[in-house]
Amino acid sequence: xxxGDFTPLLARPARAGRADGTGxxxxxxxxxxxxxxxxxxxxxxxxxxxxxxxxxxxxxLLLGVNFSFxxxxxxxxxxxxxxxxxxxxxxxxxxxxLRNVGWLVLLLPIAVAIPGMLATxxxxxxxxxxxxxxxxxxxxxxxxVIVGSIFNLLLSFDGPVNSLLGLAGLGPVDWLGDSNVAMxxxxxxxxxxxxxxxxxxxxxxxxxxxxxxxxxxRSDGATLxxxxxxxxxxxxxxxxxxxxxxxxIGMLTSMFGLIYVxxxxxxxxxxxxxxxxxxxxxxxxxxxxxxxxxxxxxxxxMLVVGLAQVSFLRRTGKED
Amino acid sequence: xxxxxxxxxxxxxxxxxxxLATIYPLVFTANAAMKTRRDYILDRFAFADTLRWDNIATxxxxxxxxxxxxxxxxxxxxxxALLLLFGSMAGFALSHLRFRGSRALMLGCxxxxxxPFQVIMVPLVRTMADTGLVDTYPGLILAYVAQYLPxxxxxxxxxxxxxxxxxxxxxxIDGNTTYGVYRRIMLPMGxxxxxxxxxxNALFCWNDVLIALLMxxxxxxxxxxxxxxxxxxxxxxxxxxxxxxVLIAAxxxxxxxxxxxxxxADAVTAGSTKG
Numbered sequence: 243x244x245x246g247d248f249t250p251l252l253a254r255p256a257r258a259g260r261a262d263g264t265g266x267x268x269x270x271x272x273x274x275x276x277x278x279x280x281x282x283x284x285x286x287x288x289x290x291x292x293x294x295x296x297x298x299x300x301x302x303l304l305l306g307v308n309f310s311f312x313x314x315x316x317x318x319x320x321x322x323x324x325x326x327x328x329x330x331x332x333x334x335x336x337x338x339x340l341r342n343v344g345w346l347v348l349l350l351p352i353a354v355a356i357p358g359m360l361a362t363x364x365x366x367x368x369x370x371x372x373x374x375x376x377x378x379x380x381x382x383x384x385x386x387v388i389v390g391s392i393f394n395l396l397l398s399f400d401g402p403v404n405s406l407l408g409l410a411g412l413g414p415v416d417w418l419g420d421s422n423v424a425m426x427x428x429x430x431x432x433x434x435x436x437x438x439x440x441x442x443x444x445x446x447x448x449x450x451x452x453x454x455x456x457x458x459x460r461s462d463g464a465t466l467x468x469x470x471x472x473x474x475x476x477x478x479x480x481x482x483x484x485x486x487x488x489x490x491i492g493m494l495t496s497m498f499g500l501i502y503v504x505x506x507x508x509x510x511x512x513x514x515x516x517x518x519x520x521x522x523x524x525x526x527x528x529x530x531x532x533x534x535x536x537x538x539x540x541x542x543x544m545l546v547v548g549l550a551q552v553s554f555l556r557r558t559g560k561e562d
Numbered sequence: 563x564x565x566x567x568x569x570x571x572x573x574x575x576x577x578x579x580x581x582l583a584t585i586y587p588l589v590f591t592a593n594a595a596m597k598t599r600r601d602y603i604l605d606r607f608a609f610a611d612t613l614r615w616d617n618i619a620t621x622x623x624x625x626x627x628x629x630x631x632x633x634x635x636x637x638x639x640x641x642x643a644l645l646l647l648f649g650s651m652a653g654f655a656l657s658h659l660r661f662r663g664s665r666a667l668m669l670g671c672x673x674x675x676x677x678p679f680q681v682i683m684v685p686l687v688r689t690m691a692d693t694g695l696v697d698t699y700p701g702l703i704l705a706y707v708a709q710y711l712p713x714x715x716x717x718x719x720x721x722x723x724x725x726x727x728x729x730x731x732x733x734x735i736d737g738n739t740t741y742g743v744y745r746r747i748m749l750p751m752g753x754x755x756x757x758x759x760x761x762x763n764a765l766f767c768w769n770d771v772l773i774a775l776l777m778x779x780x781x782x783x784x785x786x787x788x789x790x791x792x793x794x795x796x797x798x799x800x801x802x803x804x805x806x807x808v809l810i811a812a813x814x815x816x817x818x819x820x821x822x823x824x825x826x827a828d829a830v831t832a833g834s835t836k837g
Contacts, residue, residue: 283740284661291652291715292667298686298708299674305685360577368574376823377581383819383826384812385769387787391794391808392587395594395801402590402606434584439830446831495678499771503791517680521772524684533684541681 310535314528326535336536339514342425343543346493346515349429353489357437358482361444362474365451366466375445379438386499389435394418394504397427421512424505428513431504432497439492440485447481486551494544516540588812594805602801621806625796629782630789631810636699637774637785638767641706645714645763646756648707653718654748658730659740668719674712679773687776695777702777702785706767714759717832721755722748758829761822765815786811 279286313322330336360378364371381389396403397417404414417427451474459473475482498517505513507522516536523533594602595617596610621627655661656668679686686705687696695701725748733743749756774785784792790811797804819826 280739284655284659284664287651287655287659287740287744288667291648291671291711294648294704294708294711295671295674298689298704299677299682299712300670302682302685302689303677305689306682309685309688360580363573363577368577369571370574370578374577374581377584379823379827380816380819381584383765383769383815385771385787385815387769387771387790388808388812388815391790391804392591394794395805396587396590405606438584442827442830491678495680498680499769499787502771502775503794517772520680520684521776524687525776530684530688537681537684541678544678544681 306534307538309531310538312531314531322531326532327539329532330535330539335511335514336516336519338511339516339519340543342513342515343494343547345425346429347490347547349426350486350490350493353429353433353437353493354440354482354485356433357440357485358444360437361441361448362470364441364445365448375441378441381435382438382442384435386435386496387503389431390500390503393431393434418505419509421509424509424513428497428500428504429493432493432500435500436489436492436496440489443485443488444478444481447478447484451477483552487548490547490551491544494540494547516543588816591805591808591812594802595809597802599800599802617802617806618810621793621797621803621810625789625793625803625807626781626784627786627789627793627807627810630784630786633699633778633783634768634786637702637706638764640699640703641710641767642760642764644703644707645710646760648711649714649718649759650749650752650756651744652715653722653752654744656715657719657723658725658727658743658748671712671715675716679709683772683776690777697778697780697783699783702774702783705773705777706763706770709773710763710766714763717759717829718752718755720832721752725751754825757822758825758832761818761825762829765818765826768815 310326311321311323312318313320313325360374364375368374395401398404399414399416399419403417407414415423418424455473455477456469459469464472494515495517497515498521501507501513501515501518502521507514507518517540520533520536520540523529523536527533590606593610594606596612596614597617598614601608601610622631652671656664656671686708690696690701690705695704729751730743730747733747738746769787770785771787771791774788778784778788790807793804793807797807
C-alpha cells in the first residue's frame with residue numbers, strides 16, 4: 243500500500259526544515275494520475291486557513307503600514323511621507339494616550355504580583371483553594387462590556403461603592419469623573435476582570451515545579467517569603483515572563499470595551515489609550531490613514547515593550 | 563506545612579474577601595434587575611423581596627435586545643463552526659503531514675498570533691468594505707475567524723501532534739486517504755480539544771465589542787454586546803431595566819462557564835505554557 247504524500251511528521255525528520263520550494267519532486271512522490279488529489283491533500287487541508295489569515299490578517303498589516311504614509315480627506319491616497327506621524331506626535335490626546343501606556347507599564351508589576359501571590363497561596367493549599375480557583379477565574383469570561391456596565395453602576399457618584407466609603411467615614415470619590423482618578427479606576431477594573439486568567443496560567447506553571455524543592459526548603463526551615471524568593475520565583479521564571487508579556491499585551495489591546503463603556507476616553511481625554519485613539523480617528527473623525535499611523539506606532543510600542551520585558555526578565559532570571 | 567497552619571488561615575481571610583469582591587458585583591446587578599425603580603433608588607443593597615421578571619421582559623422586548631441576541635447567536639455559531647473546521651484541518655496538516663513549506667506556514671501562523679486586531683483594524687475594515695462584506699453576517703464571521711484562527715490552529719496542531727504517528731499509519735494501511743484519516747481519526751480523536759477551543763472561541767466572539775462595532779454599523783445588525791452599550795443611553799434613568807439587559811448578556815456566558823469551567827481553563831493554559 244503506497245503511502246502517497248502522507249508521511250508522519252516524526253518519520254522524516256531530515257526534511258523537516260525544507261521550505262525552499264525547489265521544483266524537484268522528492269523520491270516517493272511519483273504517483274499515478276489517480277492519486278493527484280491525494281498528493282495535493284495537505285495543501286487542500288491548509289488552504290482555507292492560509293487564505294483567511296493572509297487576506298484578513300497579514301495583508302492588512304502591510305496595507306496599514308503603507309497606508310500610514312498617505313493622506314486623508316482631500317489628499318486621499320497621495321503620498322505624504324511622515325506627515326501623519328509628525329501630526330500624531332504633536333497631538334496632546336495621542337501623547338496623553340502614550341503617557342497612559344507609561345502608567346500601565348508602571349502598574350504592570352502589581353497586575354502580575356496579585357495573581358502570582360494568589361496562585362502561590364492556592365498552590366500551598368489554603369483552605370478552600372479549589373473554590374477560590376474557580377471563583378477568581380470567573381470574571382475573566384465576562385465581556386468587558388458587561389464588566390464595564392456593572393462597574394458603572396457600582397462606581398457612580400451616588401453608587402454603592404461610595405456609600406460603603408461613606409459608612410467608613412471617607413468622602414465620596416468621583417471614580418470616573420475625576421481626570422486624576424479615572425485611568426486608575428479603569429485599570430483597576432481591568433485587573434479585577436483579568437487576574438483570574440493570569441492566576442490559572444500561574445497555577446499551570448506551578449504544576450511543573452518540583453515539589454521536592456519545596457519540601458527541601460521547608461525542612462531547612464525556610465519561611466514563606468524565603469520560599470517565594472528562592473524557590474518559587476526562580477522555578478517559575480518562564481511562567482512569570484509569559485504572564486508579564488500577556489498582561490501587558492492585554493492592557494494595550496483589550497481595554498477598548500472598558501474605556502468605551504465606562505469613560506469614552508474622558509474626562510478630558512484622561513483615559514485614552516492608543517487603541518481607543520485609533521478607533522476614534524477611524525470611526526468618528528473619518529481619518530483612516532492617520533489612524534493607520536497610530537496603529538503602526540501602537541504595533542512598535544508593543545514590540546518594544548514586549549522585547550524589553552523578555553530581555554529584562556531573562557537577565558534577572560540568570561542572576562538567580 | 564503543618565507549622566504554617568495558622569498563617570494559612572490568616573491568608574484565607576483576605577482571600578475570602580477577594581472572592582466576595584469577585585462575586586458581589588454580579589449579585590448586585592442580578593438583584594438590581596429584580597427590583598422596581600423605586601426600590602432600587604430607596605435602597606441599593608437590600609435584597610429584592612420577590613423575584614420580579616418584568617424588568618427582564620422589558621429589556622428583552624422593547625429595546626431590540628431579542629434581535630441583538632439572535633444576531634450574536636448567528637454570528638458566534640457561524641464563526642465557531644468555521645474556526646473548528648479550518649483549525650482542525652490546518653492543525654492536522656501541520657502536525658502530521660510533511661509538505662513543502664509546512665514549517666514556514668506554521669511560523670506564519672504563530673506570527674499572525676502576535677498581530678493585535680487594533681493594528682490591522684483600519685485596513686481590514688477598508689478591505690471588507692471594498693468587497694461588500696461590511697454590515698453582513700459573513701463579513702463579521704470572517705473577521706472573527708481571521709482573528710481567532712491562528713490561536714485555534716496552534717492549539718489543534720499541538721493537540722494532534724500528541725497523537726502517535728502509528729495510529730495514523732495504521733489507518734493508511736487500512737486504506738484511508740488523507741481525507742479519510744482526517745474525518746475518521748483526527749476529527750473523532752480531537753473531540754476534547756475541539757470542545758475546549760470551541761467553547762473558548764465562542765466566549766471570545768460573544769464577548770467582543772470592538773470588531774462588532776466596526777463591522778456591523780447598522781442598528782438591525784448589532785450584536786448583543788453592542789446592544790448593551792446602546793441600552794445604557796436608553797435606560798440611564800431606569801437602572802433595573804439596564805441591569806436586566808446586562809444580565810441577559812451575561813447569563814449565557816455564566817452558563818457556559820459553569821458547564822465548561824475546566825475546559826476553558828485548560829484551553830487558556832494550553833495556549834500559554836507551550837507558547
